[in-house]
Amino acid sequence: MEILKDYRVHLLALLVVLLCEFIGSQTIWIITVYPMLYAMIIGGIISLPKLKILTEKNMHHASSIMLITLMLLIAKLGVGIGPKINEILHAKMALIFQEVGHFAGTILLGLPLAMMLGMGREAVGAAYSVAREPNIAIVADKYGLDSPEGRGVMSMYVCGTLYGAIWMSILASFIAKLDIIHPYALAMGAGVGSGSMMAASLAPISALYPAMAGDINAYATAANLISSILGIYIYIFFSLPFASFLYNFLARFKRKKIISAEVY
Amino acid sequence: MKHILETIFLLILVAIIMAAGNTVGYNINFLASLEAMGVLVIISIIGFLISKLPLFKKLPVILWVSVVAAFVSSPISPLNEEIVRITEQVTLLAVCTPVLAYAGLSIGKDLALFKRISWRIIPVSLAVFSGTFIFAALVAQMTLHWEGVI
Numbered sequence: 001m002e003i004l005k006d007y008r009v010h011l012l013a014l015l016v017v018l019l020c021e022f023i024g025s026q027t028i029w030i031i032t033v034y035p036m037l038y039a040m041i042i043g044g045i046i047s048l049p050k051l052k053i054l055t056e057k058n059m060h061h062a063s064s065i066m067l068i069t070l071m072l073l074i075a076k077l078g079v080g081i082g083p084k085i086n087e088i089l090h091a092k093m094a095l096i097f098q099e100v101g102h103f104a105g106t107i108l109l110g111l112p113l114a115m116m117l118g119m120g121r122e123a124v125g126a127a128y129s130v131a132r133e134p135n136i137a138i139v140a141d142k143y144g145l146d147s148p149e150g151r152g153v154m155s156m157y158v159c160g161t162l163y164g165a166i167w168m169s170i171l172a173s174f175i176a177k178l179d180i181i182h183p184y185a186l187a188m189g190a191g192v193g194s195g196s197m198m199a200a201s202l203a204p205i206s207a208l209y210p211a212m213a214g215d216i217n218a219y220a221t222a223a224n225l226i227s228s229i230l231g232i233y234i235y236i237f238f239s240l241p242f243a244s245f246l247y248n249f250l251a252r253f254k255r256k257k258i259i260s261a262e263v264y
Numbered sequence: 265m266k267h268i269l270e271t272i273f274l275l276i277l278v279a280i281i282m283a284a285g286n287t288v289g290y291n292i293n294f295l296a297s298l299e300a301m302g303v304l305v306i307i308s309i310i311g312f313l314i315s316k317l318p319l320f321k322k323l324p325v326i327l328w329v330s331v332v333a334a335f336v337s338s339p340i341s342p343l344n345e346e347i348v349r350i351t352e353q354v355t356l357l358a359v360c361t362p363v364l365a366y367a368g369l370s371i372g373k374d375l376a377l378f379k380r381i382s383w384r385i386i387p388v389s390l391a392v393f394s395g396t397f398i399f400a401a402l403v404a405q406m407t408l409h410w411e412g413v414i
Contacts, residue, residue, distance in 0.1 A: 001266070004273050009369060014281050016365045021289030021358065034357060035289060036364040043368020049375065056373055063370035068274045069363040071308040071329050072282065076359045078307070078333020079351045085338050087413075094407035098400040105399025110392035117384040126385060127392055134324070155381040158374050159389035165364060167393055175398070181405050182414045189401030192393075195326065196367060199360040201397065206356070217356065221330065223400070228327050 006061045008054070013062075016042050025207070031173045034203045037166055044162075070195040077199075077221040084218035091184070095222055098188045102227055103234050106130060107243050115250055125152025128243035129235055131160050132194050138235050165200035168192070172201035176208045183209045187216040191223025193231050198224050268316065272309055278362055279305045286358035293353075300354035303347055307333045 020035035020042065027033075047054050047062070054062075081088065088095070110127030119126070125143070129135040131153050136145070143149040168190075176186055183205055190201040202220050206213040283297035311329030314320050320328065337347050408414045 001270050001273075004270050004277070009366075010277060010281075012369060013362060013365045014284065016368070017281055017285045017361050018288050020361055020365070021285040024289060025357075034360070035285075036357065036360040039361045039365035040368040040371075043365045044371040047369050047372030049372050054369065054372060059370045059373040062366045063373070065274055065278065066363060066366040066370060068271060069278045069282075069366055070326060071312060072275065072279060072301070072304050073359050073363050074326050074329045075304040075307040075311070075333045076351065076354065076356060078330040079304075079337040079347060081330075081334035082337025082339070082341070082344055083348055085334075091408060091411060091413045093411050094404050094413065097407045098404035101398075101400035101403035102396045105395035105397070106392045107395075108399065109395030110388055113391045114384070114388045117388065119382075119384055119388070123388070126388055130393065130396055154377075155385045156389055156392065158378050158381065159385055160393070161367070161374055162371060162378060164389075164393055165367070167390055168397065171394055171397060175401070181401050182408060184414055185401045185404035185408055188404035189397045189399075192396050192400075196360075196363055197393070199356070199363065203357055203360065223404075225327070225330050225334075228324065 003061045003064055006058060009058050009062050009065065012046060012053075013043075013065075016046070031170055032204050032207060034169065034200075034207075036200065036203070037169055040165060066196075073195055073199060074221075077217060077224075080214060080217040081221050081225075084215060087215060088218060088222045091219065094185075095188065095219075095226060098185075098223060099226055099230060099234070101189070102192060102223075103129075103239050104242075107239065107246060111243060111246055112250065115247070115254065119152070121148035121247065122152035122155070124240070124243045124247050125149035125154075126156045127152075128239045129153075130164070130192055130194055130197070131156035133157075134232055135235060138232070138240060142240065160194070160197070164194065165196045168197045169200040169204060173204035173208075176205045183212055183216050184219050187219040188223040190220045191225075191227055193224060193227030195224075268313075271312060275305050275308055275312075281362050282354065282359050285361050286354045289358055289361075290355050292355075296353045297358075300351050303350050304354070304359075307336060 020039040025034050114123035139153040186205050190198050206216045279301035283301045286297040287294040311332040314328045315325040
């Protein structure tokens with residue numbers, strides 16, 4: 001019951017939530033920021049080790065509670081699926097195919113950039129997934145966490161924890177305002193398989209299309225559900241081997257270039 | 265057993281914080297907010313207990329919660345209309361804020377680790393997060409068109 005008794009963390013969370021909800025959503029240029037983002041930033045400032053407000057233990061408690069709050073978030077999103085079950089079944093092909101985009105997208109955009117910046121095998125661990133808990137377990141199982149791949153996935157995990165949600169919210173807000181992709185498709189894009197990242201990218205999309213908010217939430221949740229059911233298998237049998245293959249393939253070109261530069 | 269009880273108490277505590285945020289941010293009656301959160305707490309507890317069963321342990325708790333929530337709100341469930349009506353009293357945004365508040369409060373412990381990582385991971389991570397969102401949205405756009413949904 002140690003976590004439950006950590007009144008310091010709960011009280012701070014309550015104060016942060018009330019303050020942020022009191023401020024409400026604000027729009028800066030074409031990006032709308034939501035109370036959840038200030039909550040994360042203010043919470044992050046409070047947790048700065050230099051301020052000595054929270055101990056390491058308090059922070060570990062906060063992170064355990066976060067996993068519990070996610071259950072309530074998923075329950076809230078889940079009750080949006082039931083009433084829309086017919087629409088979801090109608091879009092089943094899109095829901096299945098967009099997962100290909102989810103799983104290939106991280107590698108296609110992330111891996112070449114990582115290699116261009118000079119990363120080694122770390123790039124494989126960093127770019128094969130969005131690096132949430134199950135992804136760490138998969139890399140740990142195949143390469144071990146002390147390997148370059150393990151360091152890559154761990155670094156990405158830290159980045160995702162620190163600013164994944166903030167970045168997704170800004171990106172989704174920006175792309176939704178461009179108005180070139182249908183909100184349903186954006187909703188499926190938001191279902192990345194991480195509860196907090198999905199929530200952060202979903203908010204600006206449903207705020208922009210309030211009349212379709214119910215459908216948008218249902219599609220995103222359905223996509224997220226498929227990501228989390230199939231995810232673990234796709235990561236093991238497709239993503240990680242494909243990232244590794246693409247690394248070796250690109251590395252050959254890189255080496256050739258270096259060698260030819262030396263020769264000539 | 266102790267762990268299960270603690271999780272249930274924490275769910276209730278967080279639900280109260282969410283209800284308070286719902287009242288302050290979106291002017292919804294506090295009792296109505298508590299009622300909505302009560303339903304979500306029950307759904308979460310059922311999903312959580314299922315995830316503790318021997319065979320069901322293999323899949324994450326989040327998955328079971330979401331299956332239970334989808335089931336009780338779908339037309340096959342006798343209570344579906346009640347559940348949808350009650351839970352609509354709490355906004356999605358109000359539920360998200362405490363999630364990220366707790367995430368923020370735990371950031372400090374990861375900062376030391378972050379400082380040791382090369383700067384290169386920052387652009388790479390932004391590309392990875394953007395890639396999964398953009399590629400999936402593009403594929404969905406094409407297939408939704410093809411299915412005639414949009």
